[in-house]
Amino acid sequence: MHLPWHRCRHAPSTSPTLVCHLRRGIGLSWHHVVVTSPNQTSTATLHTNRGDIKIALFGNHAPKTVANFVGLADGSKAYTTKNASGGNSGPFYDGAPFHRVISGFMIQGGDPTGTGAGGPGYEFEDEFHPELKFDRGYLLAMANAGPGTNGSQFFITAGPTPHLNRKHTIFGEVVDPESKKVVDAIEKTPTDRRDRPQDDVIINSVTIS
Helix, strand or coil: CCCCEEEECCCCCCCCECCEEEECCCCCCCCCCCCCCCCCCEEEEEEECCEEEEEEECCCCCHHHHHHHHHHHHCCCCCCCCCCCCCCCCCCCCCEEEEEEECCCEEEECCCCCCCCCCCCCCECCCCCCCCCCCCCCEEEECECCCCCECCCEEEECCCCHHHCCCCCEEEEECCHHHHHHHHHHHCCCECCCCCECCCCEEEEEEEC
16 A cells, blocks of 8 residues: 655645645646636534634535535544544544634634644545636635645635635635624634634534535
8 A cells, every 4th residue: 555655844824734744646637717606505604612604615616525524524524533522533623723813814724633734634636616716705725735635624715815726625605794704803813923823713513504
């Protein structure tokens, strides 16, 4: 069996990357991005200690990514690492923090360790759809460390981030005003020099509907 290898580096502030990751030689598919008309296939509500964030998931445009997120959120997908409670089964995101926040850019979570190096113990390929691009805020996308290194970490944008096009899989969008206010509040929370919130921002649970 071919084993992936580890590579660790400091993640630049302009990219929602993983700090330490498993890398595989997987090619990247490139597409021209033109319009934005994805269809909502399900909804994820992140119940955080700062309020609820309701997100429309685009399973028609990013089916593998949405299935992965939903499976980790409700505990139906297997993973080989520990969740925030110290177990290796059940809902993966419950108790995980938003460990990286950059005002005007994005809020990043999905790592139960809170270090930026955690994940589910596997990786999967990117899904880039021509009807999705980083032309606005409140988009949900996968954090990664390069092509084919998606795992569990995700981020929500605070504004247009065109430099991320064809680099990170978009698979959802925050849709209602109240949820956007919660994202705005988290995005403006004070952080330390490593972009970690000074006061913990925790995902208590995730509801899929």
